[in-house]
Amino acid sequence: EAGVAQSPRYKIIEKRQSVAFWCNPISGHATLYWYQQILGQGPKLLIQFQNNGVVDDSQLPKDRFSAERLKGVDSTLKIQPAKLEDSAVYLCASSPQGYNEQFFGPGTRLTVL
Amino acid sequence: TQLLEQSPQFLSIQEGENLTVYCNSSSVFSSLQWYRQEPGEGPVLLVTVVTGGEVKKLKRLTFQFGDARKDSSLHITAAQPGDTGLYLCAGIDFNDYKLSFGAGTTVTVRA
Numbered sequence: 001e002a003g004v005a006q007s008p009r010y011k012i013i014e015k016r017q018s019v020a021f022w023c024n025p026i027s028g029h030a031t032l033y034w035y036q037q038i039l040g041q042g043p044k045l046l047i048q049f050q051n052n053g054v055v056d057d058s059q060l061p062k063d064r065f066s067a068e069r070l071k072g073v074d075s076t077l078k079i080q081p082a083k084l085e086d087s088a089v090y091l092c093a094s095s096p097q098g099y100n101e102q103f104f105g106p107g108t109r110l111t112v113l
Numbered sequence: 114t115q116l117l118e119q120s121p122q123f124l125s126i127q128e129g130e131n132l133t134v135y136c137n138s139s140s141v142f143s144s145l146q147w148y149r150q151e152p153g154e155g156p157v158l159l160v161t162v163v164t165g166g167e168v169k170k171l172k173r174l175t176f177q178f179g180d181a182r183k184d185s186s187l188h189i190t191a192a193q194p195g196d197t198g199l200y201l202c203a204g205i206d207f208n209d210y211k212l213s214f215g216a217g218t219t220v221t222v223r224a
Contacts, residue, residue: 004155042117042201042214043156056211091155100144100205102212104155 002026004105006092012111018080021108025073025094031055033102034067034077035091043091049075050097082112116140117204117215125221129191134218136202137184143207145185147176150199150217159187192222 005024013019025032030051035043046065048055052072060067064083069075079086089109093102117138126132136145144163148156160169162178162185169176173196175188189196199219203212 009153040216042203042216043212044214045211048211056209093155100146100161100210101158104157106154 004092004094004103006090006105006108008108009106010109010111012113013082014113015084016081018078019082019110020076020078021090021092021110023075023077023092023105025075025092026103028096029094029103030072030097031095031099032069032075033093033095034075035093037089037091037107039088046077079110082110084112086110087112117202117213119200119202119215119218121218122216123219123221125223126192128193128222128224132189132192132220134187134200134220135184136186136215138204139183140204141182141207142204143182143210144205145178145182146203146205146212147185147187148201148203150201151197156199156201189220192220194222194224196220197222 007022032049034046036046037043046060047057047067049069052069065079067077089107091104091107093104095102120135144161146161147159150156160176165180165182167178173190177186199217201214201217203214
């Protein structure tokens with residue numbers, strides 16, 4: 001069974017530029033999560049989708065971050081404009097509905113210069 | 114957000130030695146999970162502990178959930194270089210089932 005796919009794996013941009021990350025969850029998984037993991041910290045939930053609806057985006061900085069999961073399958077996370085403090089690994093995870101275990105992708109490492 | 118504190122932050126040991134990693138909180142969780150994350154990869158679930166006082170074993174790894182469901186420990190016996198990684202604990206909230214992660218313990222096992 002294929003795991004969670006993310007792209008790109010690495011991205012370097014300058015502050016004030018825009019960037020987008022893509023995630024394809026495990027087939028059939030209804031729930032999709034985006035996390036931000038800053039160096040030396042654990043993952044912090046940014047947004048949770050159930051199918052194509054948002055369940056929780058309370059920790060998403062909505063002035064610059066946006067995410068969508070239009071068809072209830074893959075998802076994109078966008079940052080516009082990026083700040084230096086956005087440098088982090090962005091992890092996507094998915095899980096079957098009603099399941100506690102989350103399956104994580106390899107992440108996208110973002111460096112903002 | 115419920116705060117989980119992990120200790121120590123870093124641990125470097127020789128192959129064959131034992132180690133223990135701790136995860137503490139002032140909050141009560143419905144259950145608690147341990148993940149291992151290797152460089153360039155996402156976290157991978159090792160175990161979920163659900164009942165206060167529960168002990169689970171996974172080969173050389175022993176996980177314990179505190180009686181009050183606020184803390185947990187991970188003990189590795191006879192550590193091997195393949196055990197090297199970032200160990201993360203995550204508490205699951207009673208109401209919304211969200212994960213709150215600790216900052217992790219970086220374990221290095223030297224050959």
